[in-house]
Amino acid sequence: MAFLFLNFLVFLSMFLLCFVRCEPTPLLPPFNISQPDLLKYFGLNNFGNILPAMYVFGDSYIDAGNNNYLKTIAKANYLPYGIDFAGGQPTGRLTNGRTAADFIAQLAGLPFPPPMLGMSAAEKENTLTGVNYGSGSSGIQALPPTVAPIFGHVLRFEEQINLFKETTNSMRSRFASLESLALYMSKSLFFIHIGSMLSNDLGVYWEIGQRDAFFSNATEYALGLSKNLSRGLEEIYELGARKFLVNNVPPMGCWPANVNSHKPNTSCVEDINQRVSYYNGVLPNMLKNLEASLKGSTFVVCDLYRLFGDVFSQPAAYGFWNVSGFCCPDSAGNGTRECAKGGVPCMDRETILFFDPVHPTERFHFHWVRSFLLEDSLCSPYNLLELIQL
Ligand SMILES: *[C@@H]1O[C@H](CO)[C@@H](O)[C@H](O)[C@H]1NC(C)=O
Ligand SMILES: *[C@@H]1O[C@H](CO)[C@@H](O)[C@H](O)[C@H]1NC(C)=O
Ligand SMILES: *[C@@H]1O[C@H](CO)[C@@H](O)[C@H](O)[C@H]1NC(C)=O
Ligand SMILES: *[C@@H]1O[C@H](CO)[C@@H](O)[C@H](O)[C@H]1NC(C)=O
Numbered sequence: 001m002a003f004l005f006l007n008f009l010v011f012l013s014m015f016l017l018c019f020v021r022c023e024p025t026p027l028l029p030p031f032n033i034s035q036p037d038l039l040k041y042f043g044l045n046n047f048g049n050i051l052p053a054m055y056v057f058g059d060s061y062i063d064a065g066n067n068n069y070l071k072t073i074a075k076a077n078y079l080p081y082g083i084d085f086a087g088g089q090p091t092g093r094l095t096n097g098r099t100a101a102d103f104i105a106q107l108a109g110l111p112f113p114p115p116m117l118g119m120s121a122a123e124k125e126n127t128l129t130g131v132n133y134g135s136g137s138s139g140i141q142a143l144p145p146t147v148a149p150i151f152g153h154v155l156r157f158e159e160q161i162n163l164f165k166e167t168t169n170s171m172r173s174r175f176a177s178l179e180s181l182a183l184y185m186s187k188s189l190f191f192i193h194i195g196s197m198l199s200n201d202l203g204v205y206w207e208i209g210q211r212d213a214f215f216s217n218a219t220e221y222a223l224g225l226s227k228n229l230s231r232g233l234e235e236i237y238e239l240g241a242r243k244f245l246v247n248n249v250p251p252m253g254c255w256p257a258n259v260n261s262h263k264p265n266t267s268c269v270e271d272i273n274q275r276v277s278y279y280n281g282v283l284p285n286m287l288k289n290l291e292a293s294l295k296g297s298t299f300v301v302c303d304l305y306r307l308f309g310d311v312f313s314q315p316a317a318y319g320f321w322n323v324s325g326f327c328c329p330d331s332a333g334n335g336t337r338e339c340a341k342g343g344v345p346c347m348d349r350e351t352i353l354f355f356d357p358v359h360p361t362e363r364f365h366f367h368w369v370r371s372f373l374l375e376d377s378l379c380s381p382y383n384l385l386e387l388i389q390l
């Protein structure tokens, strides 16, 4: 009852806000919504079913369950993760419901791209609508391997690319010619959430890594990562990809986990955000150079950093009431770790920004896709809708 009342209040406040800034983010679309009904939540009349497939690379922001099949401690296969997914099913997603990748798929009338490691041989051959290679706690992992075992085996970027290569080999027999496979690949969307993946590189792998032996400072490190990312994207291109959406790195210094462990005297940990900003500063040029050298490619870079920043500075304008807390009790009890198994999450999951101390709620994932899809100032040189329609 209290929950319904809260929903009503949120609705009311958005209605009122509309007089001020007539661009309120609507409430979350229901899980089982049909594609035509979903389009209304994005302010669209039709989408045209023009996207044949979506391939997803990245880390825990978009992992849909690959880590469930790996020897790693970085798993989210228990409640309260997934409490709003299909009526309460933990899948490995590190949020309460759908991720940004799921929303794009649903919008395009595609199934949620399944985690590669959960697919049978027949599924690998027959799934022509896209695959998810994301893996929580992964990164480019350019620092020595001594750093990786803290989480066990997660799919570093290179392994994700190798899995995509396997996908293209499995699918080949389903296409009449190499030309038809190439056409299909060129129309497909490659959603690279390497941005947050790099947050592991710029975060934990930087903080505990033996970086001094390899890079003289954070600037050098960011340039090294950028070269490495560039090479990885080129490999994906060689396998047929043409349309890339690359998210930049979010302001990790504002994640509750970082605030709670560094206890800064400001609202965010500024030196972490500076490290991220430096990296985000070199990313657009790197992608421009790549686009110029790879014929027929389009690289769209989207500003996830600013998307978070806007929500932090004007929460109510985007329908968020709580941007400093997080929703599930964490396993360490000091606001620095993943959700405790079976912990009872907060009720106001449609108005809180973070689900656990690192990962945003489904509501933010929805806001993320809606903003990148339609707004011209967050993505460059195209918004997501224009990229899909190219
Ligand atoms: C979604 O639809 C399926 C199949 O109709 C049904 O089994 C499931 O309970 C529904 N889930 C939710 C959350 O409504
Ligand atoms: C980082 O190291 C490079 C190469 O040694 C140097 O040119 C640069 O000035 C350094 N940057 C900072 C911020 O210390
Ligand atoms: C990234 O760097 C690592 C470590 O130097 C290297 O092993 C890997 O092959 C590189 N990956 C790409 C895609 O260049
Ligand atoms: C939080 O708790 C964990 C587990 O007990 C501990 O390792 C960590 O140091 C604590 N962090 C802070 C900032 O208190």
Ligand SMILES: *[C@@H]1O[C@H](CO)[C@@H](O)[C@H](O)[C@H]1NC(C)=O
Binding pocket: 265, 266
């Ligand atoms: C806040 O913390 C920073 C970094 O630790 C320090 O340089 C600064 O002097 C502090 N400011 C205040 C007002 O305490």
Ligand SMILES: *[C@@H]1O[C@H](CO)[C@@H](O)[C@H](O)[C@H]1NC(C)=O
Binding pocket: 321, 322, 324, 325, 326, 327, 346, 352
């Ligand atoms: C945000 O939500 C958390 C979890 O429910 C709660 O503990 C915290 O007090 C809330 N903060 C604000 C400012 O409402």
